[in-house]
Structures are given as structure tokens and as C-alpha cells.
Amino acid sequence: MKKKALLTAVIMCLSTFTGCMQSNADYIKNNDNDELSIVTTCFPPYDFARAVKGNTDNITMLISAGAEAHSYEPTPLDILKIQQCDVFIYIGGEGEVWADEILNSMDTSGKYILKLSDYAELLEEADIEGANSAHEHHNHSEHEEEHDDCDFDEHIWTSPENAISMTEAVCNTLSDADSEKADLYRKNTEEYTDKLRKLDSDFRDMISGAKSNLIVVGDRFPFRYLADEYNLRYYSAFSGCSSETEPGVYTMAFLINKVLENKVKNIFCLEFSTRKVAEKLSDATGAEILTLHSCSNVSRDDFRNNVTYIDLMYQNLNTLKEALY
Numbered sequence: 137m138k139k140k141a142l143l144t145a146v147i148m149c150l151s152t153f154t155g156c157m158q159s160n161a162d163y164i165k166n167n168d169n170d171e172l173s174i175v176t177t178c179f180p181p182y183d184f185a186r187a188v189k190g191n192t193d194n195i196t197m198l199i200s201a202g203a204e205a206h207s208y209e210p211t212p213l214d215i216l217k218i219q220q221c222d223v224f225i226y227i228g229g230e231g232e233v234w235a236d237e238i239l240n241s242m243d244t245s246g247k248y249i250l251k252l253s254d255y256a257e258l259l260e261e262a263d264i265e266g267a268n269s270a271h272e273h274h275n276h277s278e279h280e281e282e283h284d285d286c287d288f289d290e291h292i293w294t295s296p297e298n299a300i301s302m303t304e305a306v307c308n309t310l311s312d313a314d315s316e317k318a319d320l321y322r323k324n325t326e327e328y329t330d331k332l333r334k335l336d337s338d339f340r341d342m343i344s345g346a347k348s349n350l351i352v353v354g355d356r357f358p359f360r361y362l363a364d365e366y367n368l369r370y371y372s373a374f375s376g377c378s379s380e381t382e383p384g385v386y387t388m389a390f391l392i393n394k395v396l397e398n399k400v401k402n403i404f405c406l407e408f409s410t411r412k413v414a415e416k417l418s419d420a421t422g423a424e425i426l427t428l429h430s431c432s433n434v435s436r437d438d439f440r441n442n443v444t445y446i447d448l449m450y451q452n453l454n455t456l457k458e459a460l461y
Contacts, residue, residue: 172314175221177232178205179433180293181252183445184303185225187328188310188321192442196221201439204408205432210234221247223313225306228253229290248313255305256292261375262360266390268374268383293431295361296336299445300329335449339366342453346460352395352423353404354414358430362452373413383413388420395421402459404428407435426455 171194176182182197189195196217199208218224218238226235228251239249292298307325311318343349343366350369353359357372371394373383383391395403395417403423405414407430414425429448 172223172310173221174223174225174310175217176224177226177235180299180302180431180445181225181227181250181306184299184306184328185223185310187303187444188307188325190320190324199433201434202408202436203433206231210238218242223248223250223309225250225252225309227251227290227292230287231290248309250305250309252302252305253288253290253292255301256295256298256361258288258292259360259364260287261289262357262363262370264357264370264372264375266387266394267357267372268387289358289360291358291430291432292361293445294359295365296332296339296449297365298361300332300336303329303332331446335446335453336365338450339453342457343367343460346457348398348400348460350398350400351404351428351456351459352391352400352417353406353428354391354411354417354425355405355409358406358432359428381410381412388413388416391417392420395423402426404455404459406430408433426459428452428455 172189174185174189174195176185176195176197178199179197179201182195185195186192198210198214198217199205215238218235219242224235224239224247226232228236293302303325307321310321314321349367350371351359351363353370353372355372356374357370359368359370362368363370371391373387373391394400400421400423403414403417403421403425405411405425405427407427409427411425417423418425429452431445431448434443434448
């Protein structure tokens with residue numbers, strides 16, 4: 137609640153002097169070349185916007201490359217970027233309540249706002265058997281309590297079919313905002329969604345030939361949509377939106393037993409993971425650790441090298457193939 141009050145105070149303060157900063161806004165928005173100014177919260181909408189637009193010119197990702205998306209808090213400059221942009225694209229949900237608060241505090245007339253969770257069939261946060269639960273830890277901070285109770289699983293982009301729907305929504309929004317380039321946006325979108333359909337087909341082919349469909353994740357589990365799409369069974373240490381880092385004794389014993397019982401070859405951890413839980417499971421079972429990418433964000437090197445959502449998902453496909461074959 138303290139963080140929410142602080143954010144509200146910052147928004148109110150900024151609203152009183154945003155107009156005074158218009159003449160100095162070149163560092164926030166530069167439309168000298170009539171390019172749309174697009175702001176996205178995290179990597180998936182950034183990459184979908186890049187694909188539709190055909191380049192990254194004037195597209196800003198608020199959560200810096202290499203940062204943990206779940207711990208992000210908007211800065212005053214971030215809020216100004218949202219206020220100054222032409223198009224704002226975000227996921228929505230518990231992890232981006234701050235975005236709704238910012239939008240509700242400002243005049244959005246003339247601004248194009250796209251909430252991507254409106255374009256996916258939402259699934260509830262998975263109730264994962266054996267995963268760490270509240271009864272094992274009674275010393276949660278207020279921050280943890282706010283983020284461990286998700287209305288729905290926010291990681292909608294881990295389903296390529298959802299990615300297709302969201303990319304098409306981005307195309308429609310950019311076309312509305314810049315009708316002169318609508319034909320280009322639609323052409324780019326058709327090319328990109330064809331690649332997404334090929335990705336989906338390749339996943340289905342890979343899964344159809346696998347010896348197992350069970351994955352064990354010694355980490356959070358942001359793969360509910362991926363698992364449902366391709367009929368993967370799963371166990372994990374924590375739920376998808378959990379802020380916990382230390383599983384209880386029961387959870388560790390449960391996961392160790394599942395790895396041994398099912399002769400699981402590999403344990404997964406996430407990008408940017410401390411790997412502590414995965415390493416403990418590996419030490420206890422002999423299973424090797426592989427990284428499964430949530431696509432929530434990318435490393436700085438990957439960002440500089442223009443690694444895409446499709447690139448990351450093919451990495452996941454190959455990693456799963458190594459584990460399941």
C-alpha cells in the first residue's frame with residue numbers, strides 16, 4: 137500500500153507540471169520525422185510492435201533489458217514517457233496495476249492505448265501440486281502479499297496463438313494511429329504471424345515425437361499458457377507470479393520425489409534466475425539444469441543483438457526437445 141500511495145503522489149505531482157515540460161520533451165518524444173512514438177511496458181509488446189512497424193525507431197521499452205520484470209517500479213521519467221507518447225501498449229493484470237493507475241490519472245484523449253490481455257483467452261494462475269504455498273511461509277512482506285495473489289496468469293505471450301492475436305491487435309492500433317502506413321503495418325503483420333504459425337506447428341511436431349511431456353521447474357512457473365497449448369504436465373517450486381525464493385521442506389521433498397519417480401533428465405530454471413532451487417534439486421537427483429526462457433525480458437546483449445520473441449521461443453523448443461526426447 138505504501139508503494140501504491142507513493143506512485144499516486146508521484147503521478148499527481150507530475151500532472152501539475154507536465155505542461156511546463158512540453159518545450160523540453162525532446163528526450164521523451166521526438167516526432168520531427170512524423171514517426172509514431174510508441175511506449176511499451178515489457179519485451180513481448182515491444183517485439184510485437186517492432187515486428188508490425190518494421191523497425192525499432194521511436195519504440196521505448198520501459199522495463200530495461202536485463203531487469204527483472206516482476207520487481208519493476210515506474211520512475212517519474214517513465215510516467216512522463218507514457219504521458220508524452222502517441223501509443224501505449226501494455227499487458228495488464230496484477231503485475232501492471234501501476235500502468236492502469238497512471239492511465240487513470242491522466243487525460244488520454246488523442247492517445248492510443250492497447251491492453252493486450254484483452255486479446256487473449258485468460259487462464260487462472262495454475263494451482264500447481266506441490267508448489268510452495270502460503271502455509272509454508274508466514275513472514276511475507278506486504279510487497280509479497282500484493283504480488284502473490286494473481287487474478288489470472290499474466291504470461292499470456294508464452295502461447296504462440298496468443299502472440300498471433302496480440303500482434304494483430306498491435307497492427308490494428310498502429311493502423312488507427314497512423315493510417316497512411318496501415319498497408320505497411322498489415323504486410324509486416326502477415327509476414328510475422330506466418331512465422332508465428334510456423335513456430336506453433338514446430339512446437340506441435342516436437343511434442344508429438346517426445347518420449348515424455350513432463351517438465352519440472354525449480355523456479356517460478358510462467359509457462360501456464362505454453363503448457364496448456366501443448367499438453368505439457370508440470371511441477372514447479374513456485375507459481376508464476378510468486379515473489380518467493382525459498383521453497384519449503386515439503387516442496388523440495390515433493391519435487392525431488394517427482395524427478396526420481398519419473399526419471400526426469402533435466403530440471404528447468406528461468407533466465408535471470410539465481411538457480412539456487414534448481415541446483416539443490418540437481419544435487420539431490422543428478423538431473424542436469426537447463427534454462428527455459430519466459431520471454432518476459434531479454435539480457436542487454438540480446439537486446440543489442442535484436443533477439444526476438446520468435447528467437448527465444450525456438451530456443452525453448454530446442455531446450456524442451458533436449459529434455460523430453
